[in-house]
Structure formats: structure tokens, C-alpha cells
Amino acid sequence: MRLMYLCSAVLLSSLSACGKAPLDTVIEPTALVSIGVVELGDIASIVPSFGVVEYDPQFLHNINSEIEAHVTDLQVQAGSSVKKGQVLLKLKPSESAKIDIERARRDASTARANAARVRRLKDDGLASNADIEQARSQAEDMQSLADSLQQRSNTLSEVRSPEDAIIESILVESGGIVAPGSTLLRLSIGPHLRARLNLELEDAAVIELGSPVRLNGLDNSGLSIESNLTAKDQRVDPATRMVTAYAELPPHSTLLSGQAVRAEITTLVHSKVPLIPVNSVFYDERGQYVFISENDTAVLRRVTTGVSNKSTIEVTTGLTAGERIIVDAAAVLTDGMKTRLKDVLAEPQQ
Template sequence: MSEWSWMAQVKRIPATSFLSPAALMACVALGLGTNALAQQPAPAAVPVGTVMAEKRAITQTADFVGRIEAVNRVDVRARVTGYLEDVLFKDGSTVAEGAPLFRIERAPFEAAVEQAQGALERAQGTLQNATVQRQRAEELLKTNAGSVAIRDQRVAEEKGAQGDQTTAEANLKTAQINLGYTEIKAPIAGRIGRTKVTKGNVVGPDSGVLAQIVSDDPMYVTFPVSQREFLALKTNRLPADGSAPLVSLKFSDGSTYDQKGRVDFVDVSVERATDTVLVRATLPNPTGKLLDGTLVRVAVQADKSEEKVLVPQSALIADQQGSYVFAVEDGKAVAKRVKVGVQAGSYVAIDQGLSGNEQIVIQGLQNLRPGVPVLASPVTLTTGRS
């Protein structure tokens, strides 16, 4: 073979014959990757369940922490000092107004009444004699058989005897009152607490509270309202027609009290230390379920309803920037920032961010991202709204 023939054959060798094995594999991989990208299908639509955001008139409510208080509360005390003969009630029972509760030994007070009665009778006798002497002195003075000085003395003696009789009558009345205090009676109807003293003790005005009675129907609930919430509820003036805001209660276990009441008192000044206004409502308590001193949640309804956009609570998503929901627009998921308002049963009111009639996602949220295609299916909710 000639030199020129050998060179011609060298020129016909493909250029790839001079690439290293690693470079050759990279070229192959690049070509395959480009083809795979070109053939990748569009992402599948995510199935979601949706409901329509709707406008609805709701009554605004606000929640507070309150405490149950008895309308009437009385600390039973002894008004005279004496030996306690008997306790006439059972701890925790319901007592009627005027029912006897304690009995103090009567004998010393009966004796005091008799002594006062005797003193009164002596004063009456002295007054009767002074009156006769005064009349006699006046008759003698008319016939010039007596003197003016004696007549004046008899008049003064009669006045003194009248004063002694008045004092004796007052002493008798005081003794009779003290005798009546030996039987301590219930000043109001209600439930009575545990007795602080037992039979055999000496009790008196310095003995402190013997027992406490609280009325149990109706009951008050008092709760502080911040100045901002106070202005929002517009309860600073209670209407004269009785249409004050409604109040409902929840207990610490989450149960709801089956009776509702109305606000009947708003304090006349703001507590400067807390910037709150004390508000009170009255509720019926026919079964005695409300106990004096119980801590409760108080829901106050505003007197007028407002139209709000409502969405189910299950549609809300929260992050560091606040709350948002996913809406379906043109077959894709769109995130909408919202300002959440009051709760209405299983729904929440949206104050800002929605205008109503948006298709809101409530199912399939875990797979959603903004801009992802979705396959929306309407969902019928069985939970109610309040």
C-alpha cells in the first residue's frame, strides 16, 4: 500500500473514534435525557371536593370568661349572745324565707322580758301617782290653799314619771326583740351552705358567719368586656323594650347550658387597671344547675345581624402570614388570603378576601399547591350553621 493510500484511509475514520469512553457515554446520556424531557406528560389534575362561599346574614357573637353569682347572698349571724341549743337545717338544703335555722337558749331572755315588764309597771304606777298629785296641787292653787311652787314641783314630777315610763316601755321592747333573736330565721329563700358552728357552743355577734344562704333562681353571670369589644357589641345603652343582647353559657367540660338570658346591667365606668367594663346578665335556673361562683364561658350575641361571606372551617389553612383558602379558578388551585371573622357553627365568617360565590376547596388540601390543575367535585355538608 502506498503512502497516499494509507493516509486516505486514515481520513475516513469517524471523528468519534478519537473520543474517550467517558466522553462518549456522556453524549449518549445527554441525548437520551433530552428525548425524555420532550416526552414527559403534563401533571395530572388533583381531585378535590369543593363548596361555594356564600353570603348569609349572621348574628355577631363574642366570647368572654364570666362567673356565676347569686342574685341574693346572706351571711347568717347571731344577733344576741347565748348558748346554741339546736341547729334546725341540713347542710346544703333548700330553705324557705322565714324558716328557723338556729335556736339559742331562751330562758335568760325570757327573764329579761319579765324584768322589763316589771320595771314598766312600776313606772306606770309612779306616773299615775304623779298625775294625781299634780291635779291636787292645781285644785289647791285655785282656792288659794296651795302655792305655785308646789304646783310646779308636781308638774315636774309628773313629767319625770312620764319619761321613766317611756324608758321602761323601750326596755321592754328591746328585751322582747332580743328574745325573738334567739330563733335565727332565714332572711331569704335559697340554698344554705354548711353550718360553721354546732350545738353546744356559745354564739353571739362576734362569732362570725354561722352559715350562708344564696338564692338559686334566677342567677347572675358577670363578665369583664374590653373597651374594643364593648364598642363593637354596642351594649353601652340597654334598650327599654327588653331586647337586650342574648347570652348563652358553656361549662368547663364544653357542655352548653340549656337556658339563655339577657344583659340587664352595664357598669357606669371603665375599670382603669384593666380597661374593661363589667357587664351582667340574668339567666333562669329552674333546676339549680348554675352554682354561685362557677367559672363559665359567656357568648354574647349582638342585637343586629350582619351579612357575611361564610366558608367551612375545614377550608382554612394557616401559616406564618395568616390564614388562606384554596379556590378553584379556570381549573386550577388559587390561594386566597383571608381575614377570619366570627364563628358560626361549623362555618366561619370571612371579613376580607372573598366576595362570595367562590368555589372553595375543603377536601384534598394536602396535595394542593397554587397553580396545580384540579378536578373539582361539589361536596354536600351535613353539619349545620348557627
């Protein structure tokens, strides 16, 4: 009887041991990833900038007032196109200008009378030939001044455009008085536009004249213009601490004067270099690294990089064309971690 109990206990213990799972079994984590291939390609180094479109000063023409005058009729608006000979505004001499003309006439008359008096003194032996020449020259100068003022007054009534042009700016108002020599209007002879761009100091140092520039309007119009850098100021603006650069716009550009633009300036192009997505590169205290895929395993690889844009980055060391690189889920990976492709297609059912 005692032997039977002992056998039963051994049997139960054996059955119990057979039903327990091993306590040291660990499920190995697996990451779902997407795989890309390192490809050779071209990548450009782009310097961003912002600016505004303006008329090229080389083709601006100022229309000035010769004498003080009243603006009686302003017939154009800023930004409008005008034809050669078209009336832009009308003026009339101010009271002060009329006084100046009358004074010049009197001075000319006095000078002529003085020249005649010197000639009579010469006949009496009281003046020399030099005195006569001086008096004659003075009389001619005074008469020329009077004639000039009168002529400018006569032609002042209608101010016309000298060429087909665009009114860049109007500096007077109808009914106002303008001083002698002041600018009335500024014309752009032809549609010559340029973009004035602001550059950070470190960017200005690497940009060269002739660099390709893509100009995009900031008004969500989708307008885009290809141009080249044509000039760069060698001074730093003391207010903004930036450098100004210029890009000429092609004729009949869709961008308009005064329009704000974003510029992408190409400084250099690296050709046939290894390229990978920007978001596949990570950083730690030792530098940059990526994960490559080997036998369904993530392998950490140290790299160095070069030129980049919004989506792509150049790899200068650490990778070669054709290698398989993990392009997402790398943030949760560790070196040696098992991986499984996200986009593996199911086998078709028979």
C-alpha cells in the same frame, strides 16, 4: 474503505442523538386540593366570657339576731330547701342579754316612780304640766324598751323560715355566741339564680343589655342554658381590670349556685353575607388572601373579612356567592399552580 468508516461514524452519531431525552423538560407540580363554594348565610359576633352562678341578691333575705344569744341547735345546712315556718336554728339569750333585760326592767320601774313623784310635785305646785308630760313620756319609753327586749328574748328560742326558701349561707356555728343585729342565715326566697360574668374592657364596650347569652357548665356535664344579659356594672374592678355583667337564669335551671360557667354573648348578627371556612384565609404583609379554583388552577385572590367564629368567617370584599374556593392544601399553593381534586371518584368499571 475510508468512506465506509466515515459512514459508520455518522450512523452511530445519529443513533446516539436519537436516544437522548431533552435536557430542558420540567415536570409541572400539581397540588391535591378540596373545593368548596362561597355560600350566603348568617353569622353572629360572639364575645366569650367566664363566670359563676350565684343567687340573685334581690331575692336574698337575712335573718338577724335581735339580742346577744347562744346558738344551741343548728338544724339546716347551706344549700338545703326549707318550708315556710320550718325551724332553722335555736337560740337562748346570753348572760349579757339577760343582764340587759334586767337593767331595762329596773330603768322602767325607776322611770315610773319618777313620773309618780313629778305628779305629786305638781299637786304641791312645784312642777309644771310640761314636767309631768316629760316624766310620763320617759317612763313609757323605758317600759317599751324593757317589753321589747323581753319579747325578743321570748321569741328567740326558735328561728323559723318566713317563706319557702333555699339556705344560701349560714354565718354562725352551733355553740357560738352572736352579737345583737348580726346575721344568722341568708335565705334565697325561691330559686332565683343569675350568672356573674367577667368581661374584658374592649368587650364590655360593645355588649348591650338584652344580648343573647349561652351559658355552658365547665364541669363537662354538657349543661347549656339560653339567657339574656340583664345588667352590666359601669365600674371597672380595680383588682382584675374587668367589668362585671349579669345574666338571669330561667326558673328551674339545671345549673347550680357556685357552678363555674363559660358564656358566649352574641353582640350582633350579619345576615346573608358570603361565608367561607376560617382555615381557607391566609395572611401576608399585604393583608388577607384566598385561592379560588379556575380551570384546575389555583388563583390568588385578595379579600377582606369581618365577623368570624370557630369554623366560619365572613368575607366583606373579594368574593361572591357561588365561587369555587380551595379549602385545604392552600398552605402549599402558589398563584397559578395546577390542582387536582382529592375527592374525585374513579369511573365505574364496565
